[in-house]
Amino acid sequence: MIEFNNVSFKYEDGSEILSELNLKIRDGEVVLLCGESGCGKSTIARLINALIPHYYRGELEGQVLINGLDTQKAQLYEISEQVASVFQNPKTQFYNVDSTEEMVFGLENRGVPREEMKKRLEATVKKLGMEDLMNRNLFAMSGGEKQKVACACADTSNAPIIVLDEPSSNLDIYSIKELAQIIGQWKKEGKTVVVAEHRLYYMLPLTDRVIYMSNGKISLECTPDELIALGKERIARMGLRSTDIFDIVKEETANVKRVNFNPEIAKAGKPGTEPEAVEDGDSDGADDNVLRIRDFSYTYKGDKKPTLTIGGLTLPKQSVICIVGDNGAGKSTFARTLCGLDKRADGILEYGGERLKRKGRLKKTFMVMQDVALQLFTDEVGDELESCIDDPDEGSQERIRELLEKLNLSDKAERHPQSLSGGEKQRVAIGSAVIAERDIIVFDEPTSGLDYRHMTSVAGLVRSLKESGKTIFIITHDPELIAMCCDELVQIENGKVIEAGRMTHDVYDKWLRSTTAHKEKKKVENEKWYAMDGTDL
Amino acid sequence: MNKEAPRKRRFHLDPRIKVLILVLIATVEMFSLNIWVMTAIGLIPVFLYLTDHRVSGAIKYSIVFGLSVLAHIFRADIQLNMVLNMVIVLLGGFVLKLFPAFATGEYILKSTSVSEMMSAFSAIGLNRKMLIPLSVMFRFFPTIRREHAAIHDAAMMRGVSIGRKRFWKNPGQAFEYRIIPLMITVANIGNDLSAAALSRGLDNPARHTTYTDVKIGITDVVTLICIIAVVTAVFVFTTLM
Amino acid sequence: METKRLTGKDLITVGIYTAIYVAVVFVIGATNAIPIMYPISMVIIPLVAGIPMMLYYTKIEKFGMLTITGIIVGLFFYLSGYTWLCVAFLVPSGLIADIILKVGGYKKFKVIVPSYMVYALGMLGGPAPLWFAGESYWDGIRESMGEQYAEQLAGYMPSWMLWVGIGLVLIGAFLGALLGKKMLNKHFKKAGIA
Numbered sequence: 001m002i003e004f005n006n007v008s009f010k011y012e013d014g015s016e017i018l019s020e021l022n023l024k025i026r027d028g029e030v031v032l033l034c035g036e037s038g039c040g041k042s043t044i045a046r047l048i049n050a051l052i053p054h055y056y057r058g059e060l061e062g063q064v065l066i067n068g069l070d071t072q073k074a075q076l077y078e079i080s081e082q083v084a085s086v087f088q089n090p091k092t093q094f095y096n097v098d099s100t101e102e103m104v105f106g107l108e109n110r111g112v113p114r115e116e117m118k119k120r121l122e123a124t125v126k127k128l129g130m131e132d133l134m135n136r137n138l139f140a141m142s143g144g145e146k147q148k149v150a151c152a153c154a155d156t157s158n159a160p161i162i163v164l165d166e167p168s169s170n171l172d173i174y175s176i177k178e179l180a181q182i183i184g185q186w187k188k189e190g191k192t193v194v195v196a197e198h199r200l201y202y203m204l205p206l207t208d209r210v211i212y213m214s215n216g217k218i219s220l221e222c223t224p225d226e227l228i229a230l231g232k233e234r235i236a237r238m239g240l241r242s243t244d245i246f247d248i249v250k251e252e253t254a255n256v257k258r259v260n261f262n263p264e265i266a267k268a269g270k271p272g273t274e275p276e277a278v279e280d281g282d283s284d285g286a287d288d289n290v291l292r293i294r295d296f297s298y299t300y301k302g303d304k305k306p307t308l309t310i311g312g313l314t315l316p317k318q319s320v321i322c323i324v325g326d327n328g329a330g331k332s333t334f335a336r337t338l339c340g341l342d343k344r345a346d347g348i349l350e351y352g353g354e355r356l357k358r359k360g361r362l363k364k365t366f367m368v369m370q371d372v373a374l375q376l377f378t379d380e381v382g383d384e385l386e387s388c389i390d391d392p393d394e395g396s397q398e399r400i401r402e403l404l405e406k407l408n409l410s411d412k413a414e415r416h417p418q419s420l421s422g423g424e425k426q427r428v429a430i431g432s433a434v435i436a437e438r439d440i441i442v443f444d445e446p447t448s449g450l451d452y453r454h455m456t457s458v459a460g461l462v463r464s465l466k467e468s469g470k471t472i473f474i475i476t477h478d479p480e481l482i483a484m485c486c487d488e489l490v491q492i493e494n495g496k497v498i499e500a501g502r503m504t505h506d507v508y509d510k511w512l513r514s515t516t517a518h519k520e521k522k523k524v525e526n527e528k529w530y531a532m533d534g535t536d537l
Numbered sequence: 538m539n540k541e542a543p544r545k546r547r548f549h550l551d552p553r554i555k556v557l558i559l560v561l562i563a564t565v566e567m568f569s570l571n572i573w574v575m576t577a578i579g580l581i582p583v584f585l586y587l588t589d590h591r592v593s594g595a596i597k598y599s600i601v602f603g604l605s606v607l608a609h610i611f612r613a614d615i616q617l618n619m620v621l622n623m624v625i626v627l628l629g630g631f632v633l634k635l636f637p638a639f640a641t642g643e644y645i646l647k648s649t650s651v652s653e654m655m656s657a658f659s660a661i662g663l664n665r666k667m668l669i670p671l672s673v674m675f676r677f678f679p680t681i682r683r684e685h686a687a688i689h690d691a692a693m694m695r696g697v698s699i700g701r702k703r704f705w706k707n708p709g710q711a712f713e714y715r716i717i718p719l720m721i722t723v724a725n726i727g728n729d730l731s732a733a734a735l736s737r738g739l740d741n742p743a744r745h746t747t748y749t750d751v752k753i754g755i756t757d758v759v760t761l762i763c764i765i766a767v768v769t770a771v772f773v774f775t776t777l778m
Numbered sequence: 779m780e781t782k783r784l785t786g787k788d789l790i791t792v793g794i795y796t797a798i799y800v801a802v803v804f805v806i807g808a809t810n811a812i813p814i815m816y817p818i819s820m821v822i823i824p825l826v827a828g829i830p831m832m833l834y835y836t837k838i839e840k841f842g843m844l845t846i847t848g849i850i851v852g853l854f855f856y857l858s859g860y861t862w863l864c865v866a867f868l869v870p871s872g873l874i875a876d877i878i879l880k881v882g883g884y885k886k887f888k889v890i891v892p893s894y895m896v897y898a899l900g901m902l903g904g905p906a907p908l909w910f911a912g913e914s915y916w917d918g919i920r921e922s923m924g925e926q927y928a929e930q931l932a933g934y935m936p937s938w939m940l941w942v943g944i945g946l947v948l949i950g951a952f953l954g955a956l957l958g959k960k961m962l963n964k965h966f967k968k969a970g971i972a
Contacts, residue, residue, distance in 0.1 A: 049736050055787070056732075077741035085736045092729035095737075097676050101652040104748040105734075111743035114750070121748075139679045153737065341690050366694055374684065374722060375691035377714040379964050388695060416968035418721055432695070556857065563861060635861075642858040666784055670846055673793025674800065674854075681801050716829055717965050720798070724833065724971040727794040731787045739786035 001027055002048055002161065002192065007062035009043055009052060017043045018216045021062070025194065027160070030187050032203045032224075033196040035213035036239035037451045041196040044213075045165040047071065048194060050079035066161065081110065084154035088166040088449060090146030099136045099149050106157045117156075124155040128182055142327035144175025151182045161192045168199050169449035172327055172477040173245075173515050176202050198451045200235075200243050204228070212238065239452045241480060248483040249508045288352045290314050291440075291471060296347035298333050298495075308333045308495040310347070315488055315500075317352060320462055320472045322482050322503070324511060325492035331475045334492060335442050338473065339365040351439065366433035370445040372425045376417035381409060381428055384417050388436040400435065406464075407431050423454050430461065434468075441465060442473040447481045459484040479512060548588040552649050552657035554757040558585075558764060559641045565768070566634055572609055575633050577771040579606070581764055582640035589648045598640050605632040651675045656749040665745065673730075677723070684722045688715055784842055795834035796847045800854055802827045803901065820905075820943055821950035824898035828954020829961050831897075835890045836962065836972045841880045844893070848872020848900055860904055867903030871896055891955045898951035902943055 002025040009018040018040045025031055033041040046052040050071040053060045064071045066082050084106070087093045096102040103124065107117045125131060130152055133145055141149070147167060154162050164183075168176045180202040186193050187206055197203055204210075204224040212220035212227075227235070228243050235243060242248050291314070298308040308330045315321055325331050337345035340361035349356045349364075356364055369375050378384045385400045386392060404410045407427045412420060417428050426446065433441050443462070447455045455478070462472055462485050476482060482489070482503070489507050491499035491514075501507060562578055570578075579602045586595035608629040655672050697711045784792075806823050838844065852868035875897035882889030966972035 051732050051736055055735055075740070076735050077738040080736055080738040080741075083736075085733070087729070087733055089729060092726045093733035095676065095730060095734045095739075096672070097651045097679065101748060106737040108745050108747060109738035109741045109743075111741070111746050114746060114748060117746070117748050139683070157737070336690070339694065341693055362693065363696075367690070369687065369691065371687065371722070373725075374687045374718050375694070377692075377695070377697075377718060379968065390696075416965065418718075418965065418969035436695075559857065563856070567861075638861075639858070642856075642860075645857060666789060666842070666846060667849065669786065669789035670793035670796055670850055673790050674797040674850065677794055677797035678801065681797060713961075716826075717961065720830060720833060720961075720966065721969050721971055723794065723798060724966075727790065728971075730794075731790045734790060735786055739790075 001025070001065070001067055002194070003063075003065040004044075004047070005063045005065070007047065007060070007064060009047070009061075010059040012057050016216060018047075021216070021218065023211070023218065025192060027192055028187075028190040030183070030193045030206055030208045031195070032200070032207040032210045033194065033213060034198070034200060034210065034240055036453055039213040040216040041213050042165050043216075045085075045163045045194065045196045048161065048163050049083045049085045050074070050076055051085075077109070080106070080159070081157070082159055083161045083163055084157040084159035086147070086150045086154055086162070086164040086167045088169045090143045090150060090170055093150055094138050094146065097138060099138050099141070100134050102138060102149055103130075103152045103156055106153060120156045120158065124152050127185060128152055128155060142175075143170040144172060144178065144327055147171060147175065148178060148182070151179065155182075155186075159191075161194070162186055164193070164195045164197070166197055166449060167195065168197060168202065170445070173479065173512070174326065180206060198241050198449070200227075200241055201245050204243055212240075214238075236452060241452050241455070245479040246509065246512060248480060249503075249505045289317050291317055291352070292350040293338075294348045294350065296334065296337050296345070298330075298337055298342065298345045301344065306495070308337065308345075310334070310497055313490070313497055313500060315471075315490075317471050318466060318469055319487040320466055320474065320485050321488040321490060322486040323473060323475045323490050323492060324477070324482070324515070326515065329493045330495040331492055332444065333495070335367060335444060335473065335475055338440070339367050339442055341367075364438060365440040365442060366436065366438040367442040367444060368426060368429045368433065368446060370448065372422070372429050373418060375429055375432075376425060379416050380414055381417055381420075382413040384428055385431050385435045388432040390436075403431050403435055407461075423450070423457065426458070427461070430465070434465075434470075439469070440471045440473065442475070444475050445477070446474065447476065447478045452480075455481055456484070479508075482508065548756065550588075550648075550760060551751055551753045551757045552645070552654050553661060553751070554753060554761055555585075555641075555645045555649065556657075557761065559638060559645060561765070562641055563638045566638060570772075571775055572606065572633075573775040574768065574772050576606055577768050579633070579637050581768075582637055582644060584764075585641060585644045585648075589644060591644075591647070598636070601632060602636055605629040605636075609633060650749075652747075652749040653751060656747040656751045659745075659747055660751055669739070676730075677727075680726060681719070681723060684726075685715075685719055688718050688722075691718075782840060784840055788837075788840060788843060789846075791834075791837045792843050792846050792850075795830060795837075796850050798830040799827055799834075799847065800851060802830065803851075807904070817942070817946060820902075820946040821953075823901060824894075824947055824950035825954040825957060827898070828894070828951065828956075828958040830958075831894055832890070832955060832958025832962055833966055833972055835894070836885065836966075838879065839884050841876055844876040844879070844897060845869070845872045848875075848897070852900070852903065855904065864903035868900035871898075871900030887955075887959060891952065894955050895948050895951040898947050898954070899944065902947060905943065 002023070004021050004023040007018055007021045008016070010016045017038075021040075021044075023044075033044055035041050043052065046056060047060075047064050048066065050064075050066070052058065053072060054076040060072065066074075066079060069079060069082065071079055094102050095105055100121070104117045104121055107120065112120075125134065128148065128151065130148065133141070133149060133152075136145075138146060138149065147170070150167075167179060171179065176199070183193055183195070183203075183206050195203055195207075204227070207224045210220075210222050210224055210227050211218055212222075230238075232242070293310055293313040293315075295312070296308060296310040297306040299306040323331050323334060333342075333345075336342045337347060338349065338361065340356075340358040343358070345358065349361055351364060354360075376384060378387055381404070382400060385403065386396065389396050401410075401413075404413055407430065409424065409427055409431070412424060417425060420428065430441070446458050446462075450458065459481055462474065466472055466487075474481070474486070486503045489499065489501065489503045489511060490497060491511055499507070499511065558581065562581060565578060566575075583595050583599055586592075586598065605628075608625055612625075612629075651672060654675075655668060658671065659668055692711070692714055695714075697714055803823055806819055806826060834847075848868040848871055849865070851872075852865035855864040855868075856862055875893040878893040878896060879889060882893070962972050
């Protein structure tokens with residue numbers, strides 16, 4: 001039983017995030033906390049696992065009781081036997097380097113004897129299907145695999161309450177499905193599960209109660225069905241993500257007939273089969289409106305066969321191209337090759353008649369990285385943009401001012417880039433691409449962990465970049481972002497392009513089904529595991 | 538340090554024995570030794586590399602060490618100018634004296650998993666105050682390498698990598714571009730990591746247990762005895778005979 | 779809630795900054811394959827390490843953290859094949875650096891500077907065998923190359939090199955502390971991590 005009695009909380013910077021909150025969560029209940037960023041849902045998660053007040057400092061009033069334990073009086077390690085947590089970022093929550101060590105870490109801290117540890121670990125491994133994730137280097141794992149390990153940690157702890165704080169942020173669709181199955185398993189076992197989350201679609205079938213927060217208060221409590229009954233428009237206005245990812249692409253409105261640039265790929269592209277190297281029909285015909293990728297390949301050090309091989313791919317300029325595919329399919333390698341970042345990568349990009357080798361691409365492209373903080377170098381937003389100009393002249397200050405205005409950053413020109421919010425940092429990085437006059441901008445997972453409003457604003461930004469003549473590549477798992485701004489969908493699996501073409505309802509639908517389907521083939525042995533979820537995903 | 542868990546190797550030494558071998562090498566090298574004893578000690582890392590299936594490592598090390606031994610044996614015949622002669626003798630002595638320990642240290646770091654090392658440290662009764670920072674340190678090495686690689690990419694896109702014009706305009710600033718985002722990211726990862734570790738009972742005063750078992754087995758004892766026996770035999774044979 | 783004991787959070791902090799410190803020393807120390815770089819790295823290492831160390835000092839509020847760092851760095855270099863002198867140098871330098879903080883007060887830049895300078899001296903444990911454990915090494919050279927040659931060689935590496943080494947490290951550490959302080963104000967405080 002979790003009880004919040006008149007809980008108010010202010011972070012150290014003085015911002016009030018919860019006010020006078022009362023909440024009771026029964027044993028065995030699955031609760032979905034939702035709402036826009038900053039609504040207080042993560043704060044609730046931190047209050048339950050007692051990181052507030054023990055780790056994150058601030059002003060706490062009222063009382064939080066976890067199975068009778070007052071979190072302010074109890075020690076953090078006492079709470080940790082009652083509450084297990086899964087956090088948003090798989091990269092930062094593991095303490096060990098080895099996955100098996102990680103799964104027993106909580107038990108080691110509690111002084112559980114080795115035999116007992118082995119027993120619990122075995123049970124978890126069997127239950128969650130972790131066999132292929134044992135004794136592995138966590139650094140070599142995909143985000144989805146890491147998050148599964150994090151869930152396994154929560155499972156071995158045998159805590160009756162499990163709190164998940166935006167656990168799906170960095171996951172692809174398949175991993176989200178696996179996450180849903182794990183949560184379903186916990187529900188069956190009668191655990192209390194509290195999930196703070198933007199993505200609703202995978203949680204709704206599992207949820208007993210939806211709590212919608214705004215401005216630090218609970219503004220709606222209902223069942224999943226009642227939430228869905230509010231209707232798409234209303235849910236979008238509440239700043240929530242879609243309740244169903246299949247039904248979000250509008251039917252084609254454009255009546256312009258466009259050629260399919262890559263008919264061969266469409267023919268060859270069946271998962272599991274080896275597509276032939278695709279040859280473009282008439283590549284000499286100068287076409288200013290397309291960009292062509294020729295013979296991209298990337299071979300890891302020590303490997304004989306290349307990991308990535310793209311013989312030829314033609315795409316329209318000035319469009320939004322979404323690159324999809326499983327974790328480890330070669331999307332990031334493709335992006336690094338496209339941007340000319342890797343010396344081991346081969347290939348040529350033809351951009352409106354220009355033939356660009358690696359170094360040429362380095363000057364033509366810009367990648368907005370997933371961890372955008374890594375690409376902000378200076379101590380002022382204005383300087384950040386100025387440092388991207390090769391030969392500053394009198395006009396540059398004016399251009400910077402205009403650009404900041406466009407990016408809605410005018411009032412932030414003198415701020416330290418690292419002190420900005422995630423979305424603002426992203427806009428500064430985009431600004432550096434624009435000011436450096438790069439024609440091709442690559443986004444790596446730009447919307448992971450974003451709520452509906454922020455995702456929409458990224459989509460808007462992408463569209464306006466396209467209007468200004470840029471060609472945009474987006475590596476993404478986010479179906480809603482794809483539905484909102486994608487022109488061309490390119491699917492990469494096993495280092496090869498298996499689908500490439502104009503984005504339509506059908507293409508989208510096919511991709512969404514295939515992305516989970518062909519992975520599942522490998523997992524038939526876990527049939528009963530999949531039987532539990534009644535969702536149509 | 539090896540990030541993978543210990544594979545089932547046919548030949549596998551306990552971390553404590555590995556460290557003991559290193560301590561022995563480092564201690565013995567402190568004394569003035571004849572070239573034959575030094576060579577015998579120099580062969581220990583070759584043996585260790587080979588047991589770890591690192592043939593190329595063994596070969597590279599053997600070449601460097603072998604050349605130094607040759608330089609030592611033929612030092613009287615080398616008739617070069619004064620400075621070059623000195624450099625050769627110094628470098629040769631450096632390799633002869635220090636490389637066996639360097640190589641053994643490298644072998645230990647590469648052949649031991651973090652969890653094995655931690656279990657061994659805790660088995661010899663190392664305090665939690667040492668164990669926690671040590672394990673965090675080993676977990677952060679790959680983090681630092683990875684984040685640094687990403688920053689390198691970012692710098693390359695901005696044209697501030699070595700070999701680009703903009704880098705040499707202001708190398709100090711280029712250095713700042715590298716280290717500042719790295720510090721900020723690592724500090725942030727550290728904050729999240731602390732939160733996650735504490736929420737899993739890191740501060741529990743109960744005596745922590747370890748999952749990975751470390752045992753000193755027959756291989757360990759035999760290896761240690763063999764190494765000591767060979768080096769001693771060479772010593773006795775070359776000094777007393 | 780505040781204890782004088784080192785908490786898990788403190789120990790993780792120690793681990794993180796020790797990792798960064800070791801990484802800096804390793805990357806710069808790699809240039810030591812060229813002997814001429816020895817004296818230069820004695821300035822550069824404490825200078826560059828000043829940036830992470832000044833950030834580290836903002837997190838130190840309890841006795842013992844620098845000592846642990848010293849022990850770990852010493853052990854790490856010992857295990858990577860340097861001599862035991864690394865441990866013999868780094869443990870006392872860490873301990874004294876800790877004592878200076880304890881006596882002078884935490885988070886005061888005036889105290890941090892001498893503390894860091896003392897701490898940085900511990901890195902002399904790396905090249906120390908050239909001066910200390912070198913005795914047997916010199917014997918070896920004398921024996922094999924002759925008295926005259928050894929004397930000539932010693933002329934290139936005079937004993938006052940030790941004092942030069944100490945001087946270089948202290949200068950590097952002092953400048954490193956200033957550089958670190960500058961970076962704290964310019965970046966880390968604004969980024970909310972200091």
